[in-house]
Amino acid sequence: MTNKTTTILGNPRTIVGLLVALGILIAGFWGSLVAAWGYAFFLGASAFWGIAIFFALVFLFTKYIETNKLRRLCKIFFLIGLWSYIYCIASFGGFFTSEAFLGNVDYKYIIFGPTVLAALGILEYGVYRALITNNRPTFNRYRRFLSRESIDHKSLRKTLIDDVILHKSLYKVSFIRWLRHTLILWGFAFLVLTELTRVVFQEAFPAFGLPDVWHIPGHPVRLVIGFLYDFFGLMVTVGCVIAIGWRIAIGNSEEKKFSDTPTVWFILFVMISGYLVEALRISSEPMDAWYIPIEFVGYLIALPLVGHSDNFMKYYDALWLIHVIGSCLFMAYIPLKRAIHMFATPFGRLMNSQLTILRDKRNTILSHLNGRDR
Structure with missing residues (x-):
């Protein structure tokens, strides 16, 4: 896990992306953002992930479109969706924290916000662990037999x-x-x-x-x-x-x-x-x-x-x-x-x-x- 984390953080693009997320979070704290930013990133993440899923379904269930092109498209749209999701959380985190300190957020939502973020984090990590981490040995065993042509x-x-x-x-x-x-x-x-x-x-x-x-x-x-x-x-x-x-x-x-x-x-x-x-x-x-x-x-x-x-x-x-x-x-x-x-x-x-x-x-x-x- 440490080596993977080091590899990810060693990627200049990842560092830039995280710095942008930090900047968005700080801007939200400072009161420079409105809620529309968070919803724009939310809708963007949904749209880009939807497109990535569409290309993944084309890859798995049909023979249409060249294989390497589909892989690139899936990866590009998935990553754009992932960063949009991260920026969505940063936007909402900064904006609603600022609004809460100003007294503009009902106490119910002050309780709800951190609770739903924690729940989503546990759910996402758990699903990733169940589908990816736990199945990685199986993927490795089947890797040489897996190709689109063999599906x-x-x-x-x-x-x-x-x-x-x-x-x-x-x-x-x-x-x-x-x-x-x-x-x-x-x-x-x-x-x-x-x-x-x-x-x-x-x-x-x-x-x-x-x-x-x-x-x-x-x-x-x-x-x-x-x-x-x-x-x-x-x-x-x-x-x-x-x-x-x-x-x-x-x-x-x-x-x-x-x-x-x-x-x-x-x-x-x-x-x-x-x-x-x-x-x-x-x-x-x-x-x-x-x-x-x-x-x-x-x-x-x-x-x-x-x-x-x-x-x-x-x-x-x-x-x-x-x-x-x-x-x-x-x-x-x-x-x-x-x-x-x-x-x-x-x-x-x-x-x-x-x-x-x-x-x-x-x-x-x-x-x-x-x-x-x-």
């Missing part, structure tokens, strides 16, 4: 659709396990995408001076995002309830090894606390507005609270903190427990679909063993 693109595409997206192999084993897994995984994935979309419309656009559609009652963007929050959150919640019911049903049978009850309860806690926060907010608004029921789960929970919102709203900030800190703790929890398999398992499935590469490696090992025997 069976058709098998890779089939495995992506059947096993990674649709989980057909799990469906054949158990419908209940498939259902709970699909609801939780894809509900959670789309919740993350919905949250990123919310950040763009609620926070980034106003920071750029664009219309603040989020605070326009009944605006279609706000309604669509609110509905998607409830819909995907309900998917996750139903998946968790099914998982808990299934775990109770199987008791101490051999199938219990396929359960991860602590993670399921953790997710369920985050979902329920989020719905309660939403219900409190809705109960404080005019309930006769036509658009209120669109956030249907929060609306149903809010109905019994109507007329008592003044009593319950005093708990809103505390409940909001419980929800967001719980969400951050779950992010940090993912790489520490079995939930990391949501990243690692697809990796393994795709690799195991490459029978030619696996066969070549096996034959090479056997030929070496036969040579030793002689």
